[in-house]
Amino acid sequence: MQSDGVKSPSIPFLVAVLRLSIRWLLSVGHDFAFETLPGHTDFTPFLQLQLAHEFRIREWVEPAFRSLVKQPLEIISASQATQMGDIPYYVLSQTKCLIDNHLRCISFTAPPVQSAFPCDSPEMCEDAWNRAWWTGFAKHVLHPDCPLSGSEAMRVLDNVQIPGMCDDCLRSTVDSVWEAGPFEEIELIIRDGIGQVVEWATGEDVKNAYLEAQEMQMQMYMI
Numbered sequence: 526m527q528s529d530g531v532k533s534p535s536i537p538f539l540v541a542v543l544r545l546s547i548r549w550l551l552s553v554g555h556d557f558a559f560e561t562l563p564g565h566t567d568f569t570p571f572l573q574l575q576l577a578h579e580f581r582i583r584e585w586v587e588p589a590f591r592s593l594v595k596q597p598l599e600i601i602s603a604s605q606a607t608q609m610g611d612i613p614y615y616v617l618s619q620t621k622c623l624i625d626n627h628l629r630c631i632s633f634t635a636p637p638v639q640s641a642f643p644c645d646s647p648e649m650c651e652d653a654w655n656r657a658w659w660t661g662f663a664k665h666v667l668h669p670d671c672p673l674s675g676s677e678a679m680r681v682l683d684n685v686q687i688p689g690m691c692d693d694c695l696r697s698t699v700d701s702v703w704e705a706g707p708f709e710e711i712e713l714i715i716r717d718g719i720g721q722v723v724e725w726a727t728g729e730d731v732k733n734a735y736l737e738a739q740e741m742q743m744q745m746y747m748i
């Protein structure tokens with residue numbers, strides 16, 4: 526496409542190739558642009574969603590949406606929100622709000638202590654666990670500048686000793702938190718958001734597929 530072989534094609538050039546290739550059914554140009562754009566350093570998730578909608582490219586919705594979920598909502602400019610589209614921006618805002626609410630709910634109340642047998646001082650273990658949950662988990666998740674994800678914060682409590690809590694109680698309590706899978710809900714929230722944006726981008730009715738994924742996951746927990 527370019528003779529120097531060094532300079533990578535520009536985004537406008539690749540988008541033009543994609544647009545013309547789709548219009549004139551040119552598979553070589555289409556494949557070149559389709560494969561080159563996602564790896565381009567200037568290819569933003571906002572443009573990816575715009576093009577996903579324009580050309581009904583289902584595969585581009587998920588990477589763009591997941592990338593945006595990791596970003597703070599407040600750094601998205603008005604022009605970026607316009608570029609990605611009002612429906613994806615709404616779904617993204619709602620998704621991030623649901624995730625925040627879920628994490629606040631988890632953080633607010635420490636999971637119950639699973640007392641090991643025999644434990645000489647279950648009340649002390651419970652007090653120590655409640656304190657550790659707030660200082661070791663909740664403060665990391667709710668940190669205003671650099672919050673950890675639920676799983677990252679939970680790992681802070683993995684392999685540590687909590688003063689005042691016996692090792693057996695700590696181990697069985699941490700294990701029970703992981704087994705309950707409180708952070709899997711976040712993945713389901715994100716998948717639901719992706720499903721809504723895929724519907725917007727492609728016109729496909731995909732909601733059932735995501736609901737089925739949720740049901741399968743719930744069944745796995747029940748086994």
Ligand SMILES: [Zn+2]
Nearest residue numbers: 644650691694
């Ligand atoms: Zn104990």
